[in-house]
Amino acid sequence: MWKKLLFPGFLFFCSTVWGTEKFVSLRERMVQEQIIKRGVKNERVIEALLEVPRHKFVPPEYRELAYIDQPLPIGYNQTISQPYIVALMTELLNLKGEEKVLEIGTGSGYQAAVLAELAGEVYTIEILEPLARDAEKRLKDLGYQNIKVKSGDGFLGWEEFSPFDAIIVTCAPGEIPAKLLEQLKEGGRMVIPVGERFQELKLVIKEKGKVVIKDIIPVRFVPMIRKK
Ligand code: SAH
Numbered sequence: 001m002w003k004k005l006l007f008p009g010f011l012f013f014c015s016t017v018w019g020t021e022k023f024v025s026l027r028e029r030m031v032q033e034q035i036i037k038r039g040v041k042n043e044r045v046i047e048a049l050l051e052v053p054r055h056k057f058v059p060p061e062y063r064e065l066a067y068i069d070q071p072l073p074i075g076y077n078q079t080i081s082q083p084y085i086v087a088l089m090t091e092l093l094n095l096k097g098e099e100k101v102l103e104i105g106t107g108s109g110y111q112a113a114v115l116a117e118l119a120g121e122v123y124t125i126e127i128l129e130p131l132a133r134d135a136e137k138r139l140k141d142l143g144y145q146n147i148k149v150k151s152g153d154g155f156l157g158w159e160e161f162s163p164f165d166a167i168i169v170t171c172a173p174g175e176i177p178a179k180l181l182e183q184l185k186e187g188g189r190m191v192i193p194v195g196e197r198f199q200e201l202k203l204v205i206k207e208k209g210k211v212v213i214k215d216i217i218p219v220r221f222v223p224m225i226r227k228k
Contacts, residue, residue, distance in 0.1 A: 023055050026067040030054075034069050035087045042091045048117035049087055054080075057108040057138065076128050078222055080108045081170060085219065089168055089191045092203050092216065095119045099165035102183065104154030104224070109135030111170055112147050122147040123161050125154045127225060153227040157183040164188060171224040172199045181211065193221045 031049050040046065055066035057080055062072045071079040081089075090111075095101070095118040103112055106126035112135070115122045124147060126132035132151035139147050150158070154169070155177045162183035169180070169192040176192060184190050184206050193199040201216040 023053060023067075027054065030067040030069075030083055034084045038084055040084075040087045040091050042094075044095070044118055045087055045091045045114075048090070048114045049083065051117055052110065052113045053142070054083070054110060056142065057110040057113070074108045074131070076131055078107055078128070078131065080110050081221075086111055086114055088216075089170075089201070090114055090118065092191045093166040093168060093189050095166060100161065101166045101168065102158055102161075102164040102180075103168050103170065104157075104180070105170035105222075106132055106135045106149055107170065109139045109147075109149070111168065112149070113139060113142065113144060115168070116144050116147050119166070120146065121161075123158050123164070124149050125152050125158060127151070127153055127227060154224060155179060155226060159183070166190070167192070169193065169224065170221065172196075172219075172221040173224040176202070176204060176213075177224075181206075191216075193219045196223075 027050060031046060035046060035049055055063045058066045058072050059075065065072060069082060071082045074080050099119040100121045101115050101119045103115060103122060103124040106112055106124040112122050112124045126135065129151045132149055136149040157179040163185040164183055165185050165188050167180055167184055167190040172193040172195060174196060175194060180190065186206055188206050190204040192204065193201050199219050199221060201219045203214045203216055205212045
């Protein structure tokens with residue numbers, strides 16, 4: 001009897017190990033070809049991208065495509081950002097390990113997981129309730145304990161846990177939301193795509209009471225929507 005169970009068990013074990021290894025090597029290739037070759041240098045960011053299992057953040061039908069150089073659909077007309085953009089935005093935040101970070105636009109939770117590898121605490125807000133719920137479960141199942149997810153309107157920020165050392169916005173508002181600027185700590189950094197159909201990725205730094213804004217590259221994100 002136990003022999004009968006052992007063989008299918010062995011096959012299942014092999015296919016699981018093989019599946020995991022396949023994704024590890026796809027992930028290594030993604031980091032090499034899409035991230036390092038394009039100029040991302042921060043070792044900690046590179047490590048985080050090698051660590052987070054991106055294929056577990058996309059719907060099953062896109063699993064095999066999880067490591068390609070593109071955004072992918074995650075349902076509700078939303079997308080998980082292209083790996084390079086995740087790496088670039090994360091690098092711009094210059095995280096050292098202890099920071100409190102706010103993300104607007106949880107989506108799949110992938111960017112939040114990358115941030116959680118690099119910072120102390122991550123707070124992430126998603127306007128679409130079912131996406132927020134799925135991301136929260138996914139992140140919990142993957143063992144992340146330093147991420148808080150809430151469904152709500154990112155334009156309001158998250159007053160209760162403010163101010164933040166870093167803020168990352170992964171949907172595009174027409175201009176920088178005032179509340180988010182308010183909730184950014186002195187010396188803090190915000191990375192945000194700003195514009196209507198086409199956007200510019202901006203790095204916003206609060207320095208000595210002033211706000212310094214730098215244009216980084218043109219990007220395309222889904223719009224940041226207002227709660228009705
Ligand atoms: N960071 C995500 C990808 C984000 S896609 C990931 O790693 O998968 C952008 C997300 O922003 C979408 O899920 C969209 O629903 C959300 N969004 C749009 N407007 C918002 C708002 N006002 N507040 C919070 N989230 C918003």
